[in-house]
Amino acid sequence: GFGDAFNDIFEDFFGGQRGGTRAERGNDLQYNLDLTFEEAVYGKEAKLKIPRWEVCGDCKGTGAKSAASVKTCPSCKGAGQMRFQQGFFSITRPCGQCEGTGRIVTEPCPACQGRQRTYRERTIAVHIPAGIESGMRLRLSNEGEHGLNGGPPGDLYVAITVKPHAIFQRQGHDILCDVPIQFVTAVLGGKIEVPTLKGNTVIKIPAGTQQDKILRIKGLGIPSLKNNGTGDQLFVIKIQIPTKLTARQKELLQEFAKESGMSMEEDSDGFFDKMKTFFE
Structure with a gap:
């Protein structure tokens, strides 16, 4: 009747559960x-x-x-719940004896x-x-x-x-590796041996290579999880400038500067002249 239907709604609203386990x-x-x-x-x-x-x-x-050790709960008769009448309302609660399972394990x-x-x-x-x-x-x-x-x-x-690698870094599907080269190699070009995950290989350094220039070997990078593509191995050039020169080495560099029409003083003055113009 109406009372049972109302009780059903009340139980559903407050999380009431029918049955046992x-x-x-x-x-x-x-x-x-x-x-x-x-x-x-x-x-x-x-x-x-x-x-x-x-x-x-x-x-x-x-x-x-x-199986013989499983008995129907005598309190709730296997329902797992006990119903209490409080005035107009009928309230259902889990059975305390079987903890809502409807059965007792002897x-x-x-x-x-x-x-x-x-x-x-x-x-x-x-x-x-x-x-x-x-x-x-x-x-x-x-x-x-x-x-x-x-x-x-x-x-x-x-x-x-x-875990991080001692030499390589990941950038998307590419593998980056810093490669130090001598400044003479950067100027004149040459060949150097570089590391990859599949072993060392030789790459060509073009003449006039600048700092942080990236040289690429295709297909030696990281496979894509979404398709059959593979990234590249990238070598970032780091030019090593010598900190100690012999007298002869200094002389040769000075001759190079002279042949190139270079002057450290003029370059410095020219730089500051440009800065003055910038701030005026």
């Missing part, structure tokens, strides 16, 4: 995985040891020693002590894709903790942190 989803888990720079670039197959709550293998999640499972689950460590194989970055998370569905009362398991998230 409610299935609960297992918790999600997170595993923090550190990768080397090379592992992040090329990917790997990792085996992770994950401790988690799993459904008890002895009692199959009932929490009871045997002999708990010795393996899980009636908890329905046991804490175990499991080894899980995880594919780490090539090109993964720090801050990314891999989701493994249903590899989290097992649920209660037949509820679904949670998910496992693998959080990635890539």
Whole structure:
């Protein structure tokens, strides 16, 4: 009648639950995985040891020693709830004797002590894709903790942190590397040996190379997670200026400056003249 319908609405509004045992989803888990720079670039197959709550293998999640150890709750008659009449309202509360399960376990499972689950460590194989970055998370569905009362398991998230490399840095899908060269090589050009993740190789330095010029080797960068593309290896030129010169070396540089029509004094004066003009 009207009273039952009103009670139903009242129960739904205040979170009332019908029936006994409610299935609960297992918790999600997170595993923090550190990768080397090379592992992040090329990917790997990792085996992770994950401790988690799993459904008890002895009692199959009932929490009871045997089927005969499970009895219907005498207080709520298996409903899991008790109904109380308070004036016009009928209020439903979880049963205090069975804690809302609708059943009483007379002999708990010795393996899980009636908890329905046991804490175990499991080894899980995880594919780490090539090109993964720090801050990314891999989701493994249903590899989290097992649920209660037949509820679904949670998910496992693998959080990635890539350790810094001594030589290389990542820039998008490209790999950067600072390469020091002598100023004579920068002026005259030449060939130098440079490192890559696949071993050393030789690159050509064009004559007149300037500081921070970037030289590129295509296809030696980082694979894209979205397509079949691969970045490049970039070499950032760092010109080394000698701090100690012999008398002969100084003489040769002075001759070079003279042949080039260069004068340090004139260059300096010209610079300050330009600055004066700028501020006037």
